[in-house]
Amino acid sequence: MVRSLSPLSVPYRVFQRGSGIAIALLFALGGGFDLPVVGAAGPFVVVGLGVVAATALVGYEVAYVSRFSYELTADTLDIDSGVLSRRSREIPLRRIQNVDISRNVIQRVLGIAVASFETAGGGETEAELRFVSFEEAKRLQRELGRLKRDEDATAEPDAAGAPAGPETTELFALDRGELALLGAFSIDLRVPGLLFVAVSTLGSTVVPQYLTGAGGVAVVGLGVAGVILLALASWVVGAAASIVEYYDFRLVRSGEELQYERGLLQRYDGSIPFDKIQTLTIRDNPLKRRFGYATLYIETAGYGGGDGRSRGSEAAIPLAERDRILDLVEELEPVGDVDFERPPKRARRRYLVRYLFVVGALAAGLYAAQALVSPSIPWWPPLVLAPLAVWYAHATWRHRGHWLGDQHVVTRNGVLRRETKIVPYYRIQTVIDSRNVFQRRLDLATVTVDTAGSLSLGGQDAAAVDITGERADELRTALDARLDQAVDAYRAGRAGIGLEADGTHAETSGPEEVDAGAVTEHVGAGSTERGGPTSPDSEPVADPEGADETDETESSGGNRSGTDETESPGDGQSGIEENG
Amino acid sequence: MNRLHPRVRLLWVARAVLTAAVLGGVAGGVQFAVAPPWLPGWTPAAVFAFLAVVGVVTSLLRYRVWRYEVREDSLYLERGVFTRVRTVVPFVRVQHVDTSRSPTERLVGLASTVVYTAGSRGADVSVPGLALEDADGLRERLKGLAIRSEGEDAV
Numbered sequence: 252m253v254r255s256l257s258p259l260s261v262p263y264r265v266f267q268r269g270s271g272i273a274i275a276l277l278f279a280l281g282g283g284f285d286l287p288v289v290g291a292a293g294p295f296v297v298v299g300l301g302v303v304a305a306t307a308l309v310g311y312e313v314a315y316v317s318r319f320s321y322e323l324t325a326d327t328l329d330i331d332s333g334v335l336s337r338r339s340r341e342i343p344l345r346r347i348q349n350v351d352i353s354r355n356v357i358q359r360v361l362g363i364a365v366a367s368f369e370t371a372g373g374g375e376t377e378a379e380l381r382f383v384s385f386e387e388a389k390r391l392q393r394e395l396g397r398l399k400r401d402e403d404a405t406a407e408p409d410a411a412g413a414p415a416g417p418e419t420t421e422l423f424a425l426d427r428g429e430l431a432l433l434g435a436f437s438i439d440l441r442v443p444g445l446l447f448v449a450v451s452t453l454g455s456t457v458v459p460q461y462l463t464g465a466g467g468v469a470v471v472g473l474g475v476a477g478v479i480l481l482a483l484a485s486w487v488v489g490a491a492a493s494i495v496e497y498y499d500f501r502l503v504r505s506g507e508e509l510q511y512e513r514g515l516l517q518r519y520d521g522s523i524p525f526d527k528i529q530t531l532t533i534r535d536n537p538l539k540r541r542f543g544y545a546t547l548y549i550e551t552a553g554y555g556g557g558d559g560r561s562r563g564s565e566a567a568i569p570l571a572e573r574d575r576i577l578d579l580v581e582e583l584e585p586v587g588d589v590d591f592e593r594p595p596k597r598a599r600r601r602y603l604v605r606y607l608f609v610v611g612a613l614a615a616g617l618y619a620a621q622a623l624v625s626p627s628i629p630w631w632p633p634l635v636l637a638p639l640a641v642w643y644a645h646a647t648w649r650h651r652g653h654w655l656g657d658q659h660v661v662t663r664n665g666v667l668r669r670e671t672k673i674v675p676y677y678r679i680q681t682v683i684d685s686r687n688v689f690q691r692r693l694d695l696a697t698v699t700v701d702t703a704g705s706l707s708l709g710g711q712d713a714a715a716v717d718i719t720g721e722r723a724d725e726l727r728t729a730l731d732a733r734l735d736q737a738v739d740a741y742r743a744g745r746a747g748i749g750l751e752a753d754g755t756h757a758e759t760s761g762p763e764e765v766d767a768g769a770v771t772e773h774v775g776a777g778s779t780e781r782g783g784p785t786s787p788d789s790e791p792v793a794d795p796e797g798a799d800e801t802d803e804t805e806s807s808g809g810n811r812s813g814t815d816e817t818e819s820p821g822d823g824q825s826g827i828e829e830n831g
Numbered sequence: 832m833n834r835l836h837p838r839v840r841l842l843w844v845a846r847a848v849l850t851a852a853v854l855g856g857v858a859g860g861v862q863f864a865v866a867p868p869w870l871p872g873w874t875p876a877a878v879f880a881f882l883a884v885v886g887v888v889t890s891l892l893r894y895r896v897w898r899y900e901v902r903e904d905s906l907y908l909e910r911g912v913f914t915r916v917r918t919v920v921p922f923v924r925v926q927h928v929d930t931s932r933s934p935t936e937r938l939v940g941l942a943s944t945v946v947y948t949a950g951s952r953g954a955d956v957s958v959p960g961l962a963l964e965d966a967d968g969l970r971e972r973l974k975g976l977a978i979r980s981e982g983e984d985a986v
Contacts, residue, residue: 680949684919
């Protein structure tokens with residue numbers, strides 16, 4: 252059925268485009284300037300022009316909305332649009348990464364929304380419907396999920412036209428306390444920059460007048476007060492922004508999709524199919540680790556929803572207790588117990604040398620300043636940092652690690668911004684083993700796992716850093732082999748990524764054989780609903796080295812214990828949740 | 832393991848010398864325009880000679896290190912003078928394969944094969960310095976292997 256945009260989008264579009272013109276007109280009228288040619292009749296001409304412009308605008312928008320049609324067919328989304336130059340698009344449904352709905356305050360009052368459809372290609376949103384009614388947007392989101400499932404499972408479409416919608420379970424909701432905490436920890440670093448620009452343009456004329464009259468102490472006091480105010484302003488703005496952005500954040504599992512909602516003024520509402528998830532990233536910092544909190548990013552290959560800032564990470568859980576994040580990770584990607592393998596001890600020596608070198612360089616810099624500029628500059632203060640460098644080297648080594656699971660490779664790096672990346676073997680694109688001069692001297696290597704996730708554009712791919720050369724060789728072949736097996740398994744009817752089947756959502760327990768090695772047969776609870784070829788399952792792919800043929804670790808929190816922050820160095824046991 | 836066409840050394844050496852010449856020229860320009868008294872007159876020549884030697888040595892080393900191999904199910908590359916990089920590109924992940932020939936490459940009758948994946952560093956994978964027929968052959972072979980191992984793509 253061919254559909255068109257909501258009729259309410261005409262007034263909104265006119266309002267959106269026309270407000271700028273209207274303001275310009277108001278200025279023209281209010282200023283009451285004389286047009287040289289028309290003289291005293293100026294205001295009338297301006298009003299006349301305004302009327303013409305308004306008519307043209309309304310006409311254009313009416314034409315745009317009436318010439319815009321879309322249709323959701325069984326396997327494509329067809330969009331015909333354009334007033335003067337027409338454009339017809341057919342987007343295959345299985346290429347659509349996620350569907351995002353956003354609506355700001357005015358749109359919410361009018362009951363309309365922007366529905367955007369992301370695909371993996373290109374850097375921007377593939378198609379946007381501006382605007383459809385909110386119900387229609389939700390329907391599209393739902394239908395799309397349903398059609399994709401049908402396509403995958405080759406099941407006959409629902410006889411009942413009204414889609415009942417798959418049952419939804421809430422995976423995560425940001426409670427008030429967490430929201431408050433998130434706000435408290437958000438500092439908007441753009442504020443100082445903006446203020447600096449404002450002050451440097453305005454201030455250059457105003458400030459000197461005051462400064463000449465004031466004494467030195469007053470200037471210092473003023474400066475300190477300014478810095479404090481600036482910090483306070485950044486904090487308030489940051490807190491307000493993150494509260495507005497993440498107000499009432501909910502993450503819901505609906506069938507084989509992840510749906511999220513968030514926002515106070517502008518409301519975002521998106522869906523991510525499970526089989527489009529590329530990687531999961533858990534990020535924390537010492538403060539969050541201390542208090543047991545973390546952040547989770549869910550990456551797809553699509554362009555980020557909402558705005559440019561959340562690029563490629565549509566459903567980020569901004570802040571939650573570590574346990575809840577880990578439960579959610581287990582729900583999304585059943586990783587099981589993670590036992591990180593640390594880099595060899597000689598890597599730590601490397602970090603120590605590196606950080607001590609920084610300290611040395613600072614001291615040398617000051618020494619040079621002392622020699623060249625003024626003898627009153629002391630050269631030794633950086634040496635105070637030396638113990639810190641020792642600690643930091645150890646921490647860097649301690650927090651670094653990698654682990655190969657049944658279906659995932661997990662890496663962890665960083666101290667001040669520690670990132671744990673979970674990459675299903677099935678999502679591996681290329682494996683890169685690089686060794687620079689210093690690494691070669693110590694026989695160390697860095698193995699980077701490249702995925703199509705768009706967050707990794709910043710060069711933050713999952714990487715096992717500073718592992719032994721021998722291990723890197725092993726890892727390279729192992730990852731390649733496991734990808735192959737994951738692809739085979741996927742073709743044989745199960746994705747290397749997806750949901751753990753549970754009582755309500757038993758997916759499949761297909762008996763397909765995966766070549767080589769022992770496969771622990773997954774016992775799906777309850778009946779099999781769909782035996783579809785691509786229904787996600789999480790049966791462990793055979794381990795090429797036959798290393799651990801453990802029973803499948805279920806998503807229960809039973810085997811997770813040590814979530815507390817212990818700063819005791821060198822404890823061997825580690826999970827994702829391990830911090831020691 | 833295959834090596835690149837030996838003629839690629841010529842290309843790389845020529846490029847290195849050219850870069851050195853340009854930078855030496857810049858140094859010469861600075862010398863001429865600013866003429867700082869503490870800078871000896873032979874600086875541009877020294878800049879050129881130093882960069883040229885470094886560039887030529889790196890080019891030759893680079894050729895010695897470069898290896899590639901079409902394995903059963905993946906393309907394997909080994910390269911890098913200072914940072915040794917080994918890349919594994921599984922054929923299932925190959926999106927498309929190009930043969931590209933820059934003007935300088937055409938001059939010496941060589942070509943590059945570029946392999947694209949959906950990964951965030953997709954265009955990183957290219958095999959330079961192949962004889963044209965080798966490049967085309969590699970491309971066709973990769974194409975065949977990629978098609979044969981075609982699966983559901985990962986994105």
